[in-house]
Amino acid sequence: MDAKIRRTESLTEEAVGAGEGTRKQDLTGRGEGAGFHMRRFVMEPGGGMPRHTNRVEHQQYVLRGRATIGIGDETVTVEEGTVLHIPAGVPHWYRAEEGEPFEFLCVVPDDEDRIEILDDGDD
Amino acid sequence: MDAKIRRTESLTEEAVGAGEGTRKQDLTGRGEGAGFHMRRFVMEPGGGMPRHTNRVEHQQYVLRGRATIGIGDETVTVEEGTVLHIPAGVPHWYRAEEGEPFEFLCVVPDDEDRIEILDDGDD
Numbered sequence: 001m002d003a004k005i006r007r008t009e010s011l012t013e014e015a016v017g018a019g020e021g022t023r024k025q026d027l028t029g030r031g032e033g034a035g036f037h038m039r040r041f042v043m044e045p046g047g048g049m050p051r052h053t054n055r056v057e058h059q060q061y062v063l064r065g066r067a068t069i070g071i072g073d074e075t076v077t078v079e080e081g082t083v084l085h086i087p088a089g090v091p092h093w094y095r096a097e098e099g100e101p102f103e104f105l106c107v108v109p110d111d112e113d114r115i116e117i118l119d120d121g122d123d
Numbered sequence: 124m125d126a127k128i129r130r131t132e133s134l135t136e137e138a139v140g141a142g143e144g145t146r147k148q149d150l151t152g153r154g155e156g157a158g159f160h161m162r163r164f165v166m167e168p169g170g171g172m173p174r175h176t177n178r179v180e181h182q183q184y185v186l187r188g189r190a191t192i193g194i195g196d197e198t199v200t201v202e203e204g205t206v207l208h209i210p211a212g213v214p215h216w217y218r219a220e221e222g223e224p225f226e227f228l229c230v231v232p233d234d235e236d237r238i239e240i241l242d243d244g245d246d
Binding site: 001002003004005006007008009011027028032033034035036037038040056057059061063071072074076078081082083084085086087088090092105107109111 | 124125126127128129130131132134150151155156157158159160161163179180182184186194195197199201204205206207208209210211213215228230232234
C-alpha cells in the first residue's frame with residue numbers, strides 16, 4: 001500500500017443523523033489499514049449525541065473546545081488533551097459546551113458498527 | 124473493560140532513543156483495546172527522527188507545530204490537521220521546524236514493532 005497524506009479540510013464531512021449539530025469525517029478509511037481507522041467529529045456549541053451504545057470501542061483524543069460527556073454512570077467535562085477510551089457496549093453521550101466547536105478524534109476498529117440510542121429520559 | 128479517561132499532561136513521557144529532541148507518551152496501552160493503541164509524540168524545533176522503517180503501520184494526525192517529513196521518495200511539510208498514513212515498512216523521517224514544538228498523534232497496531240534506522244546519508 002502507498003503512503004497517504006491528506007489535509008483534514010479537504011475531506012468530506014457528513015452530518016451525524018443521530019446527533020445534533022454534529023458532523024463527521026473519515027480521516028483514514030475502513031479497510032485501508034491494519035484493522036482500524038480514524039475519524040474526526042465536530043459538535044457545534046449546544047450540539048452533541050444522545051445516550052447510546054456502539055458495537056465498536058472508541059479511542060478518542062480531544063482537539064478543541066469543551067464538552068460534557070457521560071460514560072456509564074460517570075459525567076465529566078473534557079477539553080483539549082483529554083484521552084477517552086470507551087469500550088464497546090458502554091453507554092455514552094456528548095454535549096458540546098458554549099464557545100468554540102468541540103472537536104475530537106475517534107479511532108475505531110474496522111468491524112461493523114451499530115449505534116443504539118438509549119431512550120431513557122433526559123440526562 | 125472499564126472506560127478510561129486520562130489527561131495527556133498526567134501521562135509519562137519518555138525520550139525516543141533513536142530520535143533527537145523527541146519524546147513519546149502512550150495515551151492508551153498496548154493490549155488495552157481492540158488491537159491498536161494511541162501514542163503522542165513531541166519533537167522540539169530542530170529535532171526529529173532519522174530515516175527509518177517500522178514493522179507496524181502508522182495512522183497519524185498533526186496537532187501542533189510544523190515539520191518536514193520524508194515518506195518513501197516524497198518530502199512534505201505538515202502542520203495541524205494533516206493526516207498521514209504510513210504503511211509498515213515504508214522508510215520515513217521527521218524534522219521539526221522552528222517555532223513551537225511539533226506534536227502529533229500516532230496510532231499503531233498492538234503487534235510488536237521494530238525500528239530499523241536507515242544509514243544512507245543526509246536527507
